[in-house]
Amino acid sequence: MPRVRKGQAPGKLSRVVFHERFAQSFKDPWFDPERDALARVEDIAWKAYSESRKAPLTQKAGEGFADPTYELSIEWLETRDRLRAAEDKRNHADTPSRVLVVVGAPRNDGSCPGEISKTFRLAQLCREILERERIEVDLLDLSLLTSDYAKRIYPCKGCVSTAMPLCHWPCSCYPNHALAQTGDWMAEIYERWVAAHGVLIVTPVHWYHAPSVLKLMMDRLVCADGGNPDPTSTAGKDAAKAKALELAGWAYPKHLAGRVYGVVVHGDVAGIEGTRRGLADWLDWMGLIDAGPKARLDRFIGYYEPYATSHDALDRDTGVQDEVRNVARAVAEAMKQARAGTLSAPGAKLKSPRPK
Known part of the structure; x- marks a missing residue:
C-alpha cells in the first residue's frame, strides 16, 4: 500500500493572524458601533x-x-x-428538454467593466434559437461571481x-465552516448540470485559456468524472x-455522461482554437456527446x-452571429435524437482498457 505523503501544509494560524484575517471584512466604519458584538x-x-469544525x-x-453510522454533513x-x-x-420521458447555456465571461455591467459582455450577447442568440425549438433554457451566467x-x-x-474515491460526488470539500469557506455556488451548479439534457458553453479567451470563472467551475466538476x-x-x-x-478496483463512474454539448469560443487576437479544443476534449472525457462539427465553433470578433469598439464589431459580423445560432440548432437537433435513442455515437459502449 502506498504511503500518504505529508509535510507541505503549515500549522494553524496564530490568534493574532486569525484576528487580522477575520477583521478584513469589517473595515467599514459603519461596523464601529458593533465592535464588541463582532469580537x-x-x-x-x-x-x-x-x-476544525468543518461540518x-x-x-x-x-x-x-x-x-x-458515519456522521455525514447535512448540507452535503x-x-x-x-x-x-x-x-x-x-x-423521465415526459420532462421537457433542457439545455444549460453557460456564459463563461466574467464581464457584466453590474461591476467594474460597466458593460455587458459579447459572450452574454452570443449566449442570448443561442437562447432564442433553443426556445423557438420549445427547449427549456437554463442560463448559467458565471459573471455573477464578479x-x-x-x-x-x-x-x-x-x-x-x-x-x-477521495473525490466525492457531489463535492464534500465545501462548505468548510471552520475555514469560513461557505456559500459555495457549486452546490447549485451541480444540480443544474444534472438536470440538463444538453450543455452549451459560450466563452471568450483569456490569455490563451478559459477565463477564471469558467475554469473554477470546470475544475470543480472533476467529481462528476469518477467521483465517489x-x-x-x-x-x-x-x-x-x-x-x-x-x-482494490474503482469503476470511475461518469455521472454526467450522455448529455449533448456544443461550444462557442471567441477571441480578438489568438488562442481560440486551443481553448475550443480544450473544452471539447474535457467534455468528451466526461462522457458528453458532441452535437457534430457545427456545434464546435471558434471565431475572432474584431x-x-x-477593445472599445468590440461590440460594434460584433454588430457588423452577422456571419458569426449566424454561426453561433447554428451551434444552438445543432445542439437542439442532437439532443432530440439522443432523447429518442437515435443519435449515433460510435464507440460509446466500448469498454476502456484504461479507465480513469
Whole structure:
C-alpha cells in the first residue's frame, strides 16, 4: 500500500493572524458601533477554526451507505438528494428538454467593466434559437461571481490526485465552516448540470485559456468524472482508505455522461482554437456527446481592433452571429435524437482498457 505523503501544509494560524484575517471584512466604519458584538462572534469563529469544525450539522448516513453510522454533513446530504431528484426528473420521458447555456465571461455591467459582455450577447442568440425549438433554457451566467454579493466558487482542492474515491460526488470539500469557506455556488451548479439534457458553453479567451470563472467551475466538476458517491466509504477524507479503495478496483463512474454539448469560443487576437479544443476534449472525457462539427465553433470578433469598439464589431459580423445560432440548432437537433435513442455515437459502449 502506498504511503500518504505529508509535510507541505503549515500549522494553524496564530490568534493574532486569525484576528487580522477575520477583521478584513469589517473595515467599514459603519461596523464601529458593533465592535464588541463582532469580537464575540470572532471568539466563536476562532474556537470553530481551532477545533476544525468543518461540518457543524451532521446526521448518521443511514441505509445505502458503506457505513450507516458515519456522521455525514447535512448540507452535503441535502445537495446529494437534490441531484438525485434532478436526475430522476431528467430521465423521465415526459420532462421537457433542457439545455444549460453557460456564459463563461466574467464581464457584466453590474461591476467594474460597466458593460455587458459579447459572450452574454452570443449566449442570448443561442437562447432564442433553443426556445423557438420549445427547449427549456437554463442560463448559467458565471459573471455573477464578479458582481453578486457573497457568490463564490471555491477552488478544487485536488483530492482526486490523492485517490479517486477521495473525490466525492457531489463535492464534500465545501462548505468548510471552520475555514469560513461557505456559500459555495457549486452546490447549485451541480444540480443544474444534472438536470440538463444538453450543455452549451459560450466563452471568450483569456490569455490563451478559459477565463477564471469558467475554469473554477470546470475544475470543480472533476467529481462528476469518477467521483465517489459515498463519503462514508473513505471515512470522510481519510487518504489511506481512499488509496486502498482505488487500488482494490474503482469503476470511475461518469455521472454526467450522455448529455449533448456544443461550444462557442471567441477571441480578438489568438488562442481560440486551443481553448475550443480544450473544452471539447474535457467534455468528451466526461462522457458528453458532441452535437457534430457545427456545434464546435471558434471565431475572432474584431480581429486586432480596439477593445472599445468590440461590440460594434460584433454588430457588423452577422456571419458569426449566424454561426453561433447554428451551434444552438445543432445542439437542439442532437439532443432530440439522443432523447429518442437515435443519435449515433460510435464507440460509446466500448469498454476502456484504461479507465480513469
